[in-house]
Amino acid sequence: MDLLALADFNLVARHGGFGKAARATGRPKATLSRRVADLEASLGLRLFERGGRNLKLTEEGGALHERTSVLLTELDETAAMIASGAEKPRGRLKISAPLLFSQTAMGRIAAGFALKHPDVRLEITTEDRPVDMIEEGYDLVIRVNPDPDESLVGRAFLHDRLVVVASPDLPAPAVDVAVPGVVRGAGHRQVWDVMTANGPLAISIEPILALSSLIMVRDAVRAGGGAACLPISLVSHDLANGTLQHWGDIEGSDIALWALYPSRRLLSARVSAFLDFLKQAFPNGTPDELAVYIGS
Structure with missing residues (x-):
């Protein structure tokens, strides 16, 4: 297989068309078209559906792009590393990270990494949705308690747990008595099963505020808006200085942050x-280590 033709095929697939690829790279459009046609002829397959104004990968073309684009990137990086005689990291590193971790820690982590590895172009996007790493071009994703995925491997690098906290002015919870709550997402009535110093307790929550961010939830609880269920790392400083009171730990609420990449x-x-x-x-x-980032 002609590696140059394969590289041009992936270039066109990545940019979504011959014209777009030509404009982005300065390569002649006719050259790209001829190389892709030669590759299709050598494989005996149609890799693109040509028609109208859009260029779409065929099923076979999509499979070839998915399986070869990363390998070609690795070949380019290896060749560059050998040519330069250097083994230090270089090139683009694209990462997806969840919202709360990005808001509380990723800025400092990114800055520290960039200072240590100036030849790496770090790109971080913040989103809680599952991303398709291959399709969207991510090198690494950070996720909270990810579902098993045979196509990904990685490691848990940080652990947390959920606790129920409230303003010191809010009376302690009692059995069968609903307390005002601040929740993330839909504000429907719910019960939180917590472990207190006196044993297990079911706390009935009547949401009075439904907010989209855990930072907003914490700030609302600080202001006396009600009780909330939050990561201990986010409120440990408030608990230490008495700004908030600890009502108990949510049972079975262990949280693990994983760094994942394609296997x-x-x-x-x-x-x-x-x-x-x-x-x-x-x-x-x-x-506690994450709390240091949050509180400093």
Whole structure:
């Protein structure tokens, strides 16, 4: 198989058309078209559906793009590394991270990593939705308690747990008495099963505020808006200084943050360096270590 033709095919697939690929790279459109046609002829397959104004990958073309684009990137990086005689990380590192972790810690982590690895172009997007790493071009994703996925591997680098907290002015919860609550998402009535110093307790919550961000929830609880269920790392400083009171821990609420990457991909120097940096930032992976980022 002609690697140059394969590279041009992936270039066109990534940009979504011959014209777009030509404009983005400065390559002649006719050259790209001829290379892709030669590749289709050598494989005996149609890789693109040509018609109208849009260019779409065929099923076979999509499979070829998915399986070869990452490998070609690795080949380019290996060649560049050998040519430069250097083994330090370089190139683009695209990461997806959840909202709360991004708001509380990722800015400092990104800055520290960039200072340590100036040849890496770090790009971080914040979103809680599951992303398709291959299709969307991510090198690494950070997720909370991810579902098992045979196509991904990784490691848990940070742990947390959920606690119920409230303003000191709010009376302690009692059995069968609903307390005002601040919740994330839909504001329907709910029951929180917590473990208190006196044993298990079911706290009935009547939401008076439904907010979209846990930072907003914490701030509303600080202002006396009601009780809330929050990660201990987010409120540990408030509990220590008496701004909030601890009503108990949510049973079975262990939280793990995982750094994940495609299992079929060779672990690049960039990804390996970022994983090492996370380990340095959170050597024991405890909520207290994350609280340091949040409170400083």
